[in-house]
Amino acid sequence: RFIGSELYFNKTKGEIVKFVKGDETIINGGFSLSFARAYIDNDKKTNLRSAWDAIDLHNLVKVVQSVELKKVKRKVFIDVKKKYQAEGNTSGFKTTERFVVQADGIIDISVTVDYLGTTVPFTFPRIGYEVYLNKNIDESMWYGKGPGSSYKDRNTGMQIGIYSANVDQHFVNYARPQENGNKSQVRWATFFNDAHK
Numbered sequence: 236r237f238i239g240s241e242l243y244f245n246k247t248k249g250e251i252v253k254f255v256k257g258d259e260t261i262i263n264g265g266f267s268l269s270f271a272r273a274y275i276d277n278d279k280k281t282n283l284r285s286a287w288d289a290i291d292l293h294n295l296v297k298v299v300q301s302v303e304l305k306k307v308k309r310k311v312f313i314d315v316k317k318k319y320q321a322e323g324n325t326s327g328f329k330t331t332e333r334f335v336v337q338a339d340g341i342i343d344i345s346v347t348v349d350y351l352g353t354t355v356p357f358t359f360p361r362i363g364y365e366v367y368l369n370k371n372i373d374e375s376m377w378y379g380k381g382p383g384s385s386y387k388d389r390n391t392g393m394q395i396g397i398y399s400a401n402v403d404q405h406f407v408n409y410a411r412p413q414e415n416g417n418k419s420q421v422r423w424a425t426f427f428n429d430a431h432k
Contacts, residue, residue, distance in 0.1 A: 240340030249299035249315040249332075256340050264367035268330060268346070270295055270319060272361045276411040286356035291321035295328075309338035318351075326352035371428040373402045379421030383407075386417055395420065 243253035254262035271292035278284055300316040313334040320327030328348055335343040348362055380390065381398035384407060405416035418424075 242336055242340075242342070244313060244334075246302045247299065249297075249302055249317055251334065251342075254340075254342070260369045261372070262366060263369045266364060266366050267297075268317075268319075268332075268348075269361055269363060269365045270328060270359065272414075273412070274360070275413050277413065278360070282357065286354075287360060290326045290352065290356075291324050292360065294321040295319040296322060311336040320351065326350075368426060369428075372426050374427050374429065375400055375402075375405075375424060376427075377418055377421050377424040379424075380419045384415050384417050385419040386414065390419055393419075 240254070240256040242251065244250070245252045248265075248267070251262055251266040252264065253260065254266075274284070278287075296319070298318045298320075300318060301314075303312075303314040305312050311334075313332075313336070315330075315332045315334075317330045317332070318327065319330070327350075329351055330349070331347045333345045337343070344364075376397065376399040378397050379395065380393040381396060382400070383393060384405075385393040407413075407415035409415065
């Protein structure tokens with residue numbers, strides 16, 4: 236517990252499972268690293284799919300190797316080491332995460348991801364966090380590229396600025412399944428409900 240907030244950390248999972256600030260539940264269900272997503276039309280390139288399939292990204296098993304918690308003055312430091320590998324596979328990922336929880340409920344997160352394998356693929360479909368927010372939090376504001384989606388191949392068409400959108404506005408219903416909703420060069424982002432909480 237901190238001033239006006241509560242953080243629930245599951246040592247077995249090695250992740251935050253709930254965060255409450257004031258009377259609002261912000262994180263509700265998990266805050267976990269993710270290395271896979273559904274394959275899309277652009278992933279048909281043989282050199283991409285074969286490298287990803289060799290790692291077996293969709294069947295990675297997370298093993299929490301260590302969790303260390305220490306308090307320094309008014310901060311709590313949580314250091315977590317994990318390994319992600321599919322059964323019987325030597326390729327995968329090793330991660331080191333640090334969560335720094337401050338007295339005012341602000342959480343700073345840093346992560347190092349090391350690839351376990353002999354040849355590093357040209358790219359990966361995803362390396363990032365999946366955060367389960369309270370379902371009432373459906374509005375967003377960010378400072379970065381916008382207002383639409385931006386990716387490596389369509390980045391220059393978007394301009395740096397402050398933009399806002401709700402969850403539905405991030406979705407693009409392409410004729411063939413594609414990634415959509417990504418925002419690049421984001422310096423900060425905030426998520427809130429209709430009451431701006």
